[in-house]
Amino acid sequence: PFFSSASxxxxxxxxxSALPLxxxxxxxxxxxxxxxxxxxxxxxxFPRNHSVVSRTxxxxxxxxxxxxxxxxxxxxxxxxxxxxxxxxxxxxxVGEVRRKGTLGSPYAIRDYLAVDxxxxxxxxxxxxxxxxxxxxxxxxxxxxxxxxADALHRENMLFMLDVVFAHTSPDNLxxxxxxxxxxxxxxxxxxPIVEEWWDVVSFDxxxxxxxxxxxxxxxxxxxxxxxxxxxxxxxxxxxxxxxxHQAKAAIAKIKPDFTWLGESSRADEVEERxxxxxxxxxDADLFCAFDxxxxxxxxxxxxxxxxGDAPLWRYYEMMRLQGTVVPARRHKLRFVENHDxxxxxxxxxxxxxxxxxxxTAFLVGSMMIYAGEESTDPAVRAHWPSLFDSDPILPxxxxxxxxxxTEQHDxxxxxxxxxxxxxxxxxxxxxxxVACTSPAVVAVQHPSCPSKPQxxxxxxxxxxxxxxxxxxxxxxxxxxxxxxxxxxxxxxxCGGDGGGSEQWLHSVGDPPAWYCRVPQSAVVLECELxxxxxxxxxxxx
Numbered sequence: 001p002f003f004s005s006a007s008x009x010x011x012x013x014x015x016x017s018a019l020p021l022x023x024x025x026x027x028x029x030x031x032x033x034x035x036x037x038x039x040x041x042x043x044x045x046f047p048r049n050h051s052v053v054s055r056t057x058x059x060x061x062x063x064x065x066x067x068x069x070x071x072x073x074x075x076x077x078x079x080x081x082x083x084x085x086x087x088x089x090x091x092x093x094v095g096e097v098r099r100k101g102t103l104g105s106p107y108a109i110r111d112y113l114a115v116d117x118x119x120x121x122x123x124x125x126x127x128x129x130x131x132x133x134x135x136x137x138x139x140x141x142x143x144x145x146x147x148x149a150d151a152l153h154r155e156n157m158l159f160m161l162d163v164v165f166a167h168t169s170p171d172n173l174x175x176x177x178x179x180x181x182x183x184x185x186x187x188x189x190x191x192p193i194v195e196e197w198w199d200v201v202s203f204d205x206x207x208x209x210x211x212x213x214x215x216x217x218x219x220x221x222x223x224x225x226x227x228x229x230x231x232x233x234x235x236x237x238x239x240x241x242x243x244x245h246q247a248k249a250a251i252a253k254i255k256p257d258f259t260w261l262g263e264s265s266r267a268d269e270v271e272e273r274x275x276x277x278x279x280x281x282x283d284a285d286l287f288c289a290f291d292x293x294x295x296x297x298x299x300x301x302x303x304x305x306x307x308g309d310a311p312l313w314r315y316y317e318m319m320r321l322q323g324t325v326v327p328a329r330r331h332k333l334r335f336v337e338n339h340d341x342x343x344x345x346x347x348x349x350x351x352x353x354x355x356x357x358x359x360t361a362f363l364v365g366s367m368m369i370y371a372g373e374e375s376t377d378p379a380v381r382a383h384w385p386s387l388f389d390s391d392p393i394l395p396x397x398x399x400x401x402x403x404x405x406t407e408q409h410d411x412x413x414x415x416x417x418x419x420x421x422x423x424x425x426x427x428x429x430x431x432x433x434v435a436c437t438s439p440a441v442v443a444v445q446h447p448s449c450p451s452k453p454q455x456x457x458x459x460x461x462x463x464x465x466x467x468x469x470x471x472x473x474x475x476x477x478x479x480x481x482x483x484x485x486x487x488x489x490x491x492x493x494c495g496g497d498g499g500g501s502e503q504w505l506h507s508v509g510d511p512p513a514w515y516c517r518v519p520q521s522a523v524v525l526e527c528e529l530x531x532x533x534x535x536x537x538x539x540x541x
Contacts, residue, residue: 026146027227029153035084038331039427041419042368043083051392065392069121072151079155082419087160095169098199101388108169108199112219115141149227158229166235167200181212217250224251230259237265237281244289262290287330295332306347312437317538332365345381351521352467358522359463361418364430371395374415421491426459433533435480439468440518444533461524470520483514484530491524501525
């Protein structure tokens with residue numbers, strides 16, 4: 001066993017010796033997904049709320065929610081969307097002390113080495129606590145996690161798990177046995193560093209504690225043993241980069257090509273924590289250890305653009321700036337929504353939400369879809385699921401008769417096309433330029449210098465993120481988008497076939513002047529360029 005099931009962290013002085021001497025992977029199926037990271041699509045799942053629709057013996061449809069076997073049943077559909085990685089929110093038991101809501105936040109963890117009993121296969125009888133822990137290779141919880149890892153790998157998708165080392169529940173076994181590892185409140189008891197996080201207590205990362213660091217690294221090693229291929233590290237900015245380096249070195253011995261995704265923080269959060277004397281990491285710090293970071297540095301500005309309260313050129317100017325500071329072979333994770341943020345369909349009309357989904361995927365970096373974002377049901381697409389109560393997420397509705405189908409039922413196909421767009425060879429190099437932001441955003445992804453003999457295909461995207469009246473025609477600045485030919489339509493309007501590319505982009509005269517028509521949401525065309533495209537001018541550049 002990894003750690004004694006009698007105690008999670010007894011005898012801290014010898015804790016390092018409790019780590020496995022020979023790391024091993026218990027999963028039997030290896031994932032062969034070789035999609036470059038900057039072209040990957042990550043599908044985010046809240047396991048407790050994730051739901052599927054199944055046909056019963058009577059022919060009726062029934063909704064099943066919240067277990068590993070429900071998720072396993074849904075994996076083929078998730079794969080068909082174009083997902084490369086399935087990222088699970090925390091699967092651990094939730095604390096009961098100071099619990100928020102009826103079920104509590106999955107980020108208030110009671111045991112890092114256990115699975116919430118409700119997620120284990122429904123056919124099993126109620127399990128004793130030790131059976132829900134993953135410290136024993138033969139425990140039901142261990143077998144369930146390994147089975148899920150194998151199922152994901154058979155679908156050629158990677159398994160990413162949320163880990164939460166900034167804080168834990170007050171009744172976590174670690175907090176009970178080692179209160180000295182935690183930040184103290186005015187009363188001298190373990191407390192959160194953020195007042196509104198009253199359902200958790202925060203680890204004290206201000207000084208290195210070797211026993212604590214070794215224990216937490218050991219937790220990561222065990223989950224990697226079970227088949228996890230990557231960690232999404234919650235509030236990664238609150239944890240020292242030195243710890244993440246130690247963790248990466250240990251995990252590399254189990255799986256060298258492991259993926260590390262960090263939830264980075266907004267600039268105002270970094271400023272606020274540091275002003276309070278709390279060590280907090282910037283993106284520059286975190287990129288020393290992480291492959292991917294959340295796209296939170298300009299998220300507030302992006303939200304204001306979505307609601308029409310900030311100019312689009314300002315956001316894209318910041319995207320250009322961001323491209324100059326993100327290190328080589330490191331990337332941002334792009335998204336329009338996640339479990340912490342409002343659904344985009346609650347912020348703007350459907351046509352603009354579709355435009356923003358495509359425009360966000362068009363940026364350099366990986367892309368994330370939050371389960372339900374692709375739903376055929378408008379209510380699901382606009383509803384922000386609760387983290388604290390039962391609130392089933394049903395990404396796919398029951399099949400409809402042909403006469404009952406509406407434009408809403410084509411939405412999953414549109415998301416599928418956006419995910420497929422990310423796999424285009426133009427994204428391999430990650431070179432973006434934006435020619436204009438009005439009346440629509442016109443952006444170019446170009447894989448190599450088109451003036452060279454080995455030129456490759458470029459993509460020109462037109463995104464009506466501002467909700468301009470469709471059909472308006474405008475001339476493209478030739479020095480910014482030097483098109484020589486349009487070869488095909490890659491992403492079509494409204495998820496349909498989109499018609500010929502000439503209805504979106506056509507030339508007049510010789511030398512040609514290129515004219516573009518504003519789509520209802522978005523269209524992406526494959527083009528040949530005569531020279532390297534350029535960015536629009538802005539106050540910063």
